[in-house]
Amino acid sequence: xxxxxxxxxxxxxxxxxxxxxxxxxxxxxxxxxxxxxxxxxxxxxxxxxxxxxxxxxxxxxxxxxxxxxxxxxxxxxxxxxxxxxxxxxxxxxxxxxxxxxxxxxxxxxxxxxxxxxxxxxxxxxxxxxxxxxxxxxxxxxxxxxxxxxxxxxxxxxxxxxxxxxxxxxxxxxxxxxxxxxxxxxxxxxxxxxxxxxxxxxxxxxxxxxxxxxxxxxxxxxxxxxxxxxxxxxxxxxxxxxxxxxxxxxxxxxxxxxxxxxxxxxxxxxxxxxxxxxxxxxxxxxxxxxxxxxxxxxxxxxxxxxxxxxxxxxxxxxxxxxxxxxxxxxxxxxxxxxxxxxxxxxxxxxxxxxxxxxxxxxxxxxxxxxxxxxxxxxxxxxxxxxxxxxxxxxxxxxxxxxxxxxxxxxxxxxxxxxxxxxxxxxxxxxxxxxxxxxxxxxxxxxxxxxxxxxxxxxxxxxxxxxxxxxxxxxxxxxxxxxxxxxxxxxxxxx
Amino acid sequence: xxxxxxxxxxxxxxxxxxxxxxxxxxxxxxxxxxxxxxxxxxxxxxxxxxxxxxxxxxxxxxxxxxxxxxxxxxxxxxxxxxxxxxxxxxxxxxxxxxxxxxxxxxxxxxxx
Numbered sequence: 001x002x003x004x005x006x007x008x009x010x011x012x013x014x015x016x017x018x019x020x021x022x023x024x025x026x027x028x029x030x031x032x033x034x035x036x037x038x039x040x041x042x043x044x045x046x047x048x049x050x051x052x053x054x055x056x057x058x059x060x061x062x063x064x065x066x067x068x069x070x071x072x073x074x075x076x077x078x079x080x081x082x083x084x085x086x087x088x089x090x091x092x093x094x095x096x097x098x099x100x101x102x103x104x105x106x107x108x109x110x111x112x113x114x115x116x117x118x119x120x121x122x123x124x125x126x127x128x129x130x131x132x133x134x135x136x137x138x139x140x141x142x143x144x145x146x147x148x149x150x151x152x153x154x155x156x157x158x159x160x161x162x163x164x165x166x167x168x169x170x171x172x173x174x175x176x177x178x179x180x181x182x183x184x185x186x187x188x189x190x191x192x193x194x195x196x197x198x199x200x201x202x203x204x205x206x207x208x209x210x211x212x213x214x215x216x217x218x219x220x221x222x223x224x225x226x227x228x229x230x231x232x233x234x235x236x237x238x239x240x241x242x243x244x245x246x247x248x249x250x251x252x253x254x255x256x257x258x259x260x261x262x263x264x265x266x267x268x269x270x271x272x273x274x275x276x277x278x279x280x281x282x283x284x285x286x287x288x289x290x291x292x293x294x295x296x297x298x299x300x301x302x303x304x305x306x307x308x309x310x311x312x313x314x315x316x317x318x319x320x321x322x323x324x325x326x327x328x329x330x331x332x333x334x335x336x337x338x339x340x341x342x343x344x345x346x347x348x349x350x351x352x353x354x355x356x357x358x359x360x361x362x363x364x365x366x367x368x369x370x371x372x373x374x375x376x377x378x379x380x381x382x383x384x385x386x387x388x389x390x391x392x393x394x395x396x397x398x399x400x401x402x403x404x405x406x407x408x409x410x411x412x413x414x415x416x417x418x419x420x421x422x423x424x425x426x427x428x429x430x431x432x433x434x435x436x437x438x439x440x441x442x443x444x445x446x447x448x449x450x451x452x453x454x455x456x457x458x459x460x461x462x463x464x465x466x467x468x469x470x471x472x473x474x475x476x477x478x479x480x481x482x483x484x485x486x487x488x489x490x491x492x493x
Numbered sequence: 494x495x496x497x498x499x500x501x502x503x504x505x506x507x508x509x510x511x512x513x514x515x516x517x518x519x520x521x522x523x524x525x526x527x528x529x530x531x532x533x534x535x536x537x538x539x540x541x542x543x544x545x546x547x548x549x550x551x552x553x554x555x556x557x558x559x560x561x562x563x564x565x566x567x568x569x570x571x572x573x574x575x576x577x578x579x580x581x582x583x584x585x586x587x588x589x590x591x592x593x594x595x596x597x598x599x600x601x602x603x604x605x
Contacts, residue, residue, distance in 0.1 A: 130565055137572045144579060156587040157599050160518065163580055167525045168513070170576075174532045174569055181562065182539030230601070 002057040005047055005074040008082050008121045011040045016114035026105045030097055033110045037090045037117075044083040051079045052472065056479070056489035058127070066127075066490055067191035073127035073490055077326055077476035081124045081253060084330050087458060088245045088337040089117055091451040095341045096238035098445035099348065104149050104236075112149070116142040116242070123250050127490055129180070129187045132254065133173050136219070140166050143247060147235045158234035165227045169218035176211040183208065190490035192262050193483055209263040209270050216258065220251025221307050223277035229288060229300040237344020240296075244303045245337035249329060252310050256325065259314065260480040275315035279409045281308030286416030293355045295428070298420050299343050302379070305413050306332045312403075312410050313394040321397020323477035327470065328390025331378070331462055335386065338375045338455035339421075342368055345452065346428050349442050355427035362429040364441050367449065369429040371456050376421040378459045380414050386462035389470065498538040505531030518584050518594040522577065529573040533566045 015036035022028045050057055051074055059072040074082075093113065100109055119139025126132050144166075148159040181187060183204055184195040196205060214224070221228045228248075232240050255274070263270060285304030292298050310332065313325030345368050350358035362369040378385035381392075391414065398407040462469055479485045505527050512524025540562035547557065588594050 153590055156590055157601050160587055167576060171528045171532050175535055178536040178539040
């Protein structure tokens with residue numbers, strides 16, 4: 001029992017409620033959100049320290065011992081993801097301060113922001129499948145509000161589609177939970193793992209596994225990503241940065257958890273399907289990223305590529321690839337948030353999102369240019385930046401398990417990432433600025449620079465200190481390769 | 494009893510999917526609603542229908558129904574209620590701003 005692990009969920013929840021009451025006072029709202037996130041980062045650091053020194057931490061809600069009641073579990077994977085979520089959230093919050101606009105701030109932007117955080121963090125920490133659904137919903141409902149906030153025509157139109165997709169996938173989620181509960185009679189993830197191992201009906205469990213895969217793939221944008229590029233293009237950059245860094249990763253986390261903890265017994269069929277979905281995602285995402293000449297679209301398709309790459313790590317179940325998946329997941333959260341924040345800054349400074357109509361920004365905004373270059377190299381996986389170690393481990397695991405085709409596609413996807421982002425870099429920063437936009441340079445606020453510099457530092461430090469970071473991510477990978485660690489920690493009492 | 498429930502669930506799913514595939518936004522929302530109703534019945538049926546006592550009659554009760562699915566359904570109903578009402582408001586706003594509720598016309602272009 002450890003009551004601290006509910007705090008990362010509780011702090012944003014309480015802050016969100018308090019923020020509703022001071023909606024008209026923007027300065028107060030900013031301060032409150034910033035303090036709340038900063039406090040939460042400290043709590044998350046403390047949890048990582050505790051998990052490191054004392055092992056997996058659990059909390060039984062209301063004193064109901066598992067398998068009854070709802071349990072919160074902080075293993076190293078969950079703790080690290082919570083920490084990275086909060087760091088990314090802090091950066092997005094800083095970027096939002098001056099870029100989101102007063103109207104949105106008055107209409108509860110910060111409240112929805114905190115509710116979204118509560119949902120994301122709850123999804124990472126919960127050890128109960130139905131509670132995962134509830135946290136997903138908290139996250140999704142706030143994301144509906146964030147994506148439509150502002151009410152432009154495009155936002156309204158895209159939100160309709162985004163909502164419909166997510167309602168359908170949530171419905172399937174409940175259906176999958178119903179089948180699973182009917183088959184094995186429990187919802188506690190650790191207990192599920194034991195029961196699934198005992199039950200001999202392999203057929204129905206594979207069907208349930210596939211149903212879960214469809215649900216989480218829809219949320220993560222794994223192969224079923226047709227909704228993603230359009231929807232993520234609608235809201236302002238601060239919101240897209242948050243979505244791109246966090247929401248798809250929650251779906252991926254759910255896939256990791258389900259298929260390493262609950263359905264890990266039968267590794268043949270489902271993991272092969274994940275592998276093929278990963279390959280298709282990387283190829284299709286790569287084609288999209290190469291094809292478009294609009295910054296928003298190119299960056300959105302880059303989310304898709306990295307989702308595919310992480311799923312490749314999940315598909316080739318080996319120690320190296322799972323370690324790499326955890327590392328790459330953390331790297332991708334920071335790097336994607338950085339990329340989107342810089343993308344937003346480029347669009348603001350150039351006054352357009354079309355690559356053909358901008359150019360020569362490096363003269364006026366050298367900092368943005370160089371940081372974009374660093375983010376680009378990190379995403380491609382150039383050492384000594386953060387993407388390198390994760391890619392090496394995932395590819396090593398893939399080759400060890402004999403997935404040569406998938407590894408090849410994974411490497412090819414890096415090239416497509418490089419090509420698409422270099423295209424953005426050259427289009428935006430090189431050449432001459434178009435004459436008609438020459439008149440007045442737009443001033444980029446200092447908070448935006450602060451957010452981008454912070455994330456750049458994380459990306460660099462995760463790369464330079466990868467040995468040190470790896471000592472933590474390998475603990476997370478150990479739990480993924482050996483689920484009995486998780487099960488014993490939850491069910492020991 | 495399970496048979497009738499299964500039939501009811503099947504019909505709800507079929508009608509819901511049919512409605513979602515139509516072009517009118519209002520029908521789509523009603524379709525999602527029917528789909529959630531179907532899922533709730535599914536949850537109730539999958540955890541075995543029992544005729545008899547209410548859940549949690551006390552420790553000595555001779556028979557009672559599993560209370561977990563009912564709690565799950567209640568949670569899910571609340572969530573789907575909130576989501577549906579938000580969806581309706583959104584659809585209304587979208588209809589006002591965009592002037593149409595036909596999904597074919599809501600495809601959108603890149604250049605705007």
